[in-house]
Amino acid sequence: MPDVLTQTLLTAYQTHRHRLDGVTLYLACSGGRDSLSLAYACHLLYQAGQIDRPPILLHVHHGWQSANDDWAKLVETWAIQHGFDYQILPVTLPKNSETHARQARYDAMLSVMNDHDVLMLAHHAHDQAETVLMRLIDGAGVQGLSGMKSWQAKFGHDKQVWLWRAWLELSREQITAFAWHHKLPFVDDLTNTDTAYVRGVLRTQILPLLSTINPKAIANIARSSQLLCETAAWQDQAVDEYLVQLSHEQNHLPYQAVMAVQAFERLPNLAQSAVLHHWLQGDEPLPPSQQTTQSVLELMARTDNDHRSQIIWQGAYHRYVICRYDAYLYRYRDDVWQLLTAGVQTDELPNLQHEHQHELGELALVADGRVQIILKCQQAITHAQKVEKTTPIIIGKHSYKAKKLAQQLRLPPWLRGHLWQVVVADGGHWLIAPMMVWRLPDGERVALDNFAPIGRMVYNG
Structure with a gap:
């Protein structure tokens, strides 16, 4: 008879099978009771033939404590014993803080994942309650108080992956009982109960106090976050319709x-x-x-x-x-x-007087030596000139320059130093600024979609 943890995980697998097909499945494993229990539940289901593959274990070694080496070795040894592929990911933290550590862990794990891969996390109802209370203290609205999502998109390293929390409705006590029953060699991270951190105070002082007031406090907070999640989803749908406008x-x-x-x-x-x-x-x-x-x-x-x-x-x-x-x-x-806004000198930009550079159809509109916004044309650029304060531009029957030109174009101040006059092979004359285009000589603002057959702008950062 399967226990509630493996049954919950199996149900989640079956419900979300369409999300798991064709992607690599990972599991964030610190070596603590929660993540090691989730890994072992995956192992049991795989051994029983109820899931098609186990996840790859990812352990982030951030070196805060001397015990971190032991934790990494524990995960490595346990993974080998149970047939898991694994990776140990060392990181260096600029600061010893919850926020920096969490972001560093995600950055390290995302760095080895591909677009649309799935990362399993062992967050449970107690974690959810802590998260909701932390956001409540910070004055969050409906979106923040809806807590962690069972499925959540995560962006980084120019990719999108999915975070999957299959155990959000389970309690810490259920996971602890599972870990003890299966004699899992988990470690307890003392920083989790360190009252120097907000989460440690909530875990050791606030939540136990709330549980004395109402034994179902943690489950009720998790339930409320789910109700707010539904409200947030409804609000998102309404807001999306307005955003279209x-x-x-x-x-x-x-x-x-x-x-x-x-x-x-x-x-x-x-x-x-x-x-x-x-x-x-x-x-x-x-x-x-x-x-x-x-x-x-x-x-x-x-x-x-x-x-x-x-x-x-x-x-x-x-x-x-x-x-x-x-x-x-x-x-x-x-x-x-x-x-x-930093601004660059004209002589710091590429020398565009060379004919072969025009033929490339590329023009750096703005650059600072590290990154740049480039105009990429589908036809050769036959002439490109930076528009200076003294450069007159004919629009219609009038000549404009400097502030008058910017006002005529409705060009924001931070883009005025990056305005170019460009002529392309078909004879078209254009004024180009980062993400803004005008046709000459009439000065009509052209939508980027309409300009796309001629060229596009790319941020090279």
Whole structure:
């Protein structure tokens, strides 16, 4: 008769078989009771012929404690004894902190995985309760309080993998009983109960206290997070429909997003905060704080034409800069923002006077020696000239330069140093800035999709 842990895992395998076909399955194994129990449950199901393959064990060795060498050896020995493929992944942490350690572990594991692979995690109901309480303390909204998802996309190293938590509804006591019953040689990480960390305080003090008030407190918190998850899914669906109304040609990029303020203001008032919350979040696992969202709302409502204000948000993956110009709100990934605003001298850019470089159909619009935004044309570039403050540009019947030209084009200040006049082989004359194109001589702004048959812009970062 299968126990509840292996039965729960088998049911999860059967339910999500379509997600597992054609991808490599990994399991994050620290050597602790939770992950070693999950690995052993996989072993039992594989030995019984109920799953087609065991996962590859990934152990991250971060070297915080002298015992880490012993844990890595334990996982290695146990994996060999039970027929698992495994990898030991050493990492160096810049800081001894929960956040840095967690991100370093994910980075190390993602580095050996391929796109759409699946990583099994042994998180359970107690972990879920701790996560929800931590986010509650931080003032999270519906999305954050919905807790960890049983299936969650994770982005990194230019790929997307899936995190799979099959045991979220099981308790720590059930896993402990399973580990003792099967005599698993797990290790106890003392940092898990270290009250120097928030999670340690919750685990050793807060959750036990809540359980004395209500013995079902942990299960109830997990249940509430599931209900909020359903609410968040409904909200996401409604927000996605509104985001379609805010679609902008420059949104289809991993490093920037653009929103028309007037289109946003036409949304129902009750929806605006949630829609902005999701728009700012982008591909991050969690949205910014409500305070950050409120600051952006205030920025959008300003009428003083101050285009220098910037709001900084540190996401889990990247740092972002949010700013406004004219009737548009911009969200840039910080590395691109630094590239655009640091500025480069003309003589630091590629020498475009050489004919063979024109024939390549490539032009570095902006570069800082490390990364660059490149215009790639499908036809030869016959002429390329940086537009300086003294360069006159004929638009219609008038000549513009410097600030007047920028105002005519509605070109944001941070892009004005990266404006080029380009002529291609078919005789077409264009003004090009990063992710913006105008046709000459009429000065009509051209959608990037319409410009695609001629060329495209690539961030080489």
